[in-house]
């Protein structure tokens with residue numbers, strides 16, 4: 001499997017890469033960013049996944065979150081994939097809206113035409129990209145964790161809930177708590193999966209928890225000045241689902257913070273500390 005380096009920059013003693021490869025899942029070229037800390041020079045390091053939100057590419061988190069310093073401190077690799085397949089032949093939203101299609105893959109495997117050909121972001125993140133990374137870089141597949149923002153927070157929670165043995169930690173910034181119960185999610189799930197709502201449940205963190213899926217514990221930060229809080233994000237639904245299931249959820253409601261990367265950059269160190277603690281403890 002060929003992985004091409006698009007750019008490389010030294011950062012906090014490590015390497016910030018942007019890479020491109022051919023994806024068999026999406027049928028397109030895909031880009032991701034990968035930070036390798038100085039510790040990766042001497043052997044495989046734990047790998048943290050960051051899944052981004054609507055409109056993002058691999059670039060937003062990489063250039064705005066300031067994660068490299070903390071990742072270097074803990075000896076963590078951090079991968080930030082793109083949020084959808086892209087290219088001339090990839091179908092987009094009929095109105096080219098920002099919340100469906102390009103830049104809005106929602107981390108599902110689409111089953112509805114014409115999206116089912118390319119929009120296979122669940123399998124891409126869960127299966128294909130881990131293999132690509134393990135084959136090309138000094139990352140330790142037995143020590144992985146996952147976090148994300150907004151649509152990517154939904155992705156991180158749902159992927160962790162479906163693969164509890166794979167990820168040793170999960171956290172989210174302003175996640176879409178229950179896509180079944182918000183306009184962004186309803187548009188995405190009906191467009192990618194069709195109208196049968198039973199098929200939507202494996203892509204909804206609250207439904208997965210209701211259906212018996214479990215993770216060890218969850219950290220969520222949510223800004224209280226986030227314009228999407230009430231209509232789209234609804235952390236109270238995750239709080240209720242975790243409460244009922246007995247999943248320890250640390251939900252921090254942050255006064256005055258909005259939905260932007262200024263919010264993420266403020267708390268990214270707390271999240272990487274949380275991940276490092278769980279990635280480096282035995283068991």
Ligand SMILES: N[C@@H](CCC(=O)N[C@@H](CS)C(=O)NCC(=O)O)C(=O)O
Pocket residue numbers: 052053054055056060064098149150151259260261
């Ligand atoms: N463009 C949309 C908002 C999209 C949005 O806020 N995207 C978030 C993720 S859900 C993001 O990370 N945007 C890119 C950035 O801030 O760099 C709007 O105007 O309502």
